Amino acid sequence: MTYPVQGVRSIELDVSDPARAAAFFTQISNLTQVEARGGSFYFRGTGAYHHILALHQAAAGTGVRRVVFDVANRDTLAALHARIKPLSGVTEAPHDLESPGGGYGFGFTDREGRNYAAVCSVADHADTADGRDRPRKITHVNINSADAEKTKGFLIEALGFRLIDASGPLTFFHCGNTDHNSIVLAAGTKSTLNHVAFEMPDLDSVMRGAGRMRDAGYPIEWGVGRHSAGNNVFAYFAGPEELPLEYTAEVAQIDESYIPHGPEYWRFPPGRMDQWGVTAPHTPRWKRIQEMHFFTKDAYPI
Numbered sequence: 001m002t003y004p005v006q007g008v009r010s011i012e013l014d015v016s017d018p019a020r021a022a023a024f025f026t027q028i029s030n031l032t033q034v035e036a037r038g039g040s041f042y043f044r045g046t047g048a049y050h051h052i053l054a055l056h057q058a059a060a061g062t063g064v065r066r067v068v069f070d071v072a073n074r075d076t077l078a079a080l081h082a083r084i085k086p087l088s089g090v091t092e093a094p095h096d097l098e099s100p101g102g103g104y105g106f107g108f109t110d111r112e113g114r115n116y117a118a119v120c121s122v123a124d125h126a127d128t129a130d131g132r133d134r135p136r137k138i139t140h141v142n143i144n145s146a147d148a149e150k151t152k153g154f155l156i157e158a159l160g161f162r163l164i165d166a167s168g169p170l171t172f173f174h175c176g177n178t179d180h181n182s183i184v185l186a187a188g189t190k191s192t193l194n195h196v197a198f199e200m201p202d203l204d205s206v207m208r209g210a211g212r213m214r215d216a217g218y219p220i221e222w223g224v225g226r227h228s229a230g231n232n233v234f235a236y237f238a239g240p241e242e243l244p245l246e247y248t249a250e251v252a253q254i255d256e257s258y259i260p261h262g263p264e265y266w267r268f269p270p271g272r273m274d275q276w277g278v279t280a281p282h283t284p285r286w287k288r289i290q291e292m293h294f295f296t297k298d299a300y301p302i
């Protein structure tokens with residue numbers, strides 16, 4: 001199976017105080033700022049992507065401006081555009097990008113009005129060595145959906161994802177890389193951001209990163225534990241402006257021989273919330289913040 005999307009390249013967030021949030025992501029989350037432009041800030045991990053996070057001045061509240069998908073080349077991008085257009089609310093024509101790192105791509109919306117972009121030919125980095133407790137990339141974005149069947153259909157039919165597992169209210173979507181999942185959909189009552197997961201190079205880095213967060217006044221809201229589907233280690237935090245953030249590592253690496261399973265297979269015994277059986281239930285704060293941040297409705301052009 002070939003996938004038009006290679007992975008989540010970046011997420012762009014609207015925040016009330018971009019400079020303050022930028023200080024958090026560089027000084028506490030160990031990302032590296034690569035550009036500041038027009039009041040927006042752009043950050044890379046240790047992976048190749050030019051930037052994995054953008055912070056913009058919010059016009060109306062903290063939320064997600066868009067999720068940006070990586071595509072291999074212009075031919076694949078053109079085919080993806082043709083596939084998305086009849087299924088999307090709004091789809092731009094592919095064009096050269098003025099945003100940091102440049103490239104070629106287009107913005108589009110899904111059937112619940114979230115903004116995305118698909119891009120290729122971005123000026124990525126050659127230095128990709130891991131750093132101790134420095135995030136590599138965004139492993140996955142977890143999206144709450146008030147109409148999960150509609151959004152599942154969009155992810156599969158328009159974006160070419162493979163539904164790889166289902167666990168409780170979650171469905172996991174795999175694309176053209178070896179990570180078990182790149183998008184997770186949480187069926188619920190609001191179409192909001194559940195969380196964004198930053199991939200650490202190893203378990204020790206998750207723990208060190210969690211300690212640094214705790215020292216800075218950002219305690220663990222859920223974890224540290226190991227998930228069932230995806231097998232990844234997790235620790236969840238309320239970041240600046242209560243953005244729901246995850247540090248993760250050791251996500252399952254899969255290929256086309258992977259056999260998906262359903263909620264019964266992944267269910268934990270009563271009283272357990274992770275494979276190790278060590279984490280307490282998530283805090284009330286985590287429950288609140290994993291539903292509260294909406295996707296911006298008015299910013300589709302990229």
Ligand SMILES: [Fe+2]
Pocket residue numbers: 140142195197246
């Ligand atoms: Fe996650």
